[in-house]
Amino acid sequence: MLMKGISVEMLLSAYCQGVFPMADQGEILWFEPVMRGVIPLDERFHVPKNLRKLVRQGRYELRVDFDFEGVMRACADRQETWIDECIIDSYSELYAMGLAHSYECWDDDGLQGGLYGVSIGRAFFGESMFSRKVNASKVALVHLVKNLQRQGIELLDTQWMTDHLRQFGGYEVSREEYRDMLENALDDVKP
Template identity: 60%
Template sequence: MKIIPPEILLEAYAQGIFPMAHEGEIQWFSPEKRGLIPLDDRFHIPHGLAKTLRREPFDIRWNSAFREVMLGCAEREETWIDETILESYCRLHQLGFAHSVECWDADGLQGGLYGVSLPGVFFGESMFSRKTDASKIALVALVRTLRENGTVLLDTQWMTSHLSQFGGYELSRKAYHSALKSALAGHVPRANPSGNGMTDF
């Protein structure tokens, strides 16, 4: 199976570029408007979701089913996750540069998200839900851990109505590249007190 070499993927992310599969080909993107989720007090948890979180409907796990999360994200009529993308990111996961956040219950894996990490930045790739609010709960868990790790940027590529409810916002390509460069250059690694095994990105 052909994969995108990890060094090419990581260099692309460091330059604000990411791949997607389209009609059997890998295409590379750098959107004019870049979506981000704030990691400060601008991050907003909708009232209904806050009530659900208090019930703790899912067991949150990290990196226990990375491939399965990717396959869950690909379970839709149109997907940009083909076999090349799948195997390329699974390789990044093996190398410690890609991570999954998962929501489990007694019935199994019910949702989650995955993304790529570089020092100071997490690049969210995709999310999915099989039960109500699973992907949203995974996002809240991700934000909490990124805050603990001292991560500066949570990149979502494009902004959607689903993400805007969390306080998501957009930057121009130029402003994003400046913020990305600053985050990568100025990140100071910190120990992670959350106990989930992820010491730093």
């Protein structure tokens, strides 16, 4: 039987414990990787030269939380995906509560790239990103990081590390290190 959605309470509790869900053929699976991907929010965050130039050119209009569901659906629009209707419904509820956000790149042709994630305390949990035009998701990531830095966010969790994220200074930490980082980022969050 397919779930309509995961309760907000269950999602928030899971994130606060370092666990996140993914759908697989109608079933919700929960993950807590042994090695966790993070992107630094200090001087170690690196923007490749060509991407810095693209950001300065202002080719895309950045919007935040303008089309959250559209970003989720675009992230799901690939051959293999962990984003199904249950995930979309659940994260849309978090979005309605102000706990999930999308960073979007738009041009005259519409939504061209972006990412979404969950925000709790001083942590942002990146969920997925997509591009319809070259580097649009990367531009969205640069804007996300700048915004998180302004807000005093301490942890940008990417779940797993990829070569794509390593170019920004992304790195892996052990589950134990991640739990310490998470605890610090959530120390003012009431259970």
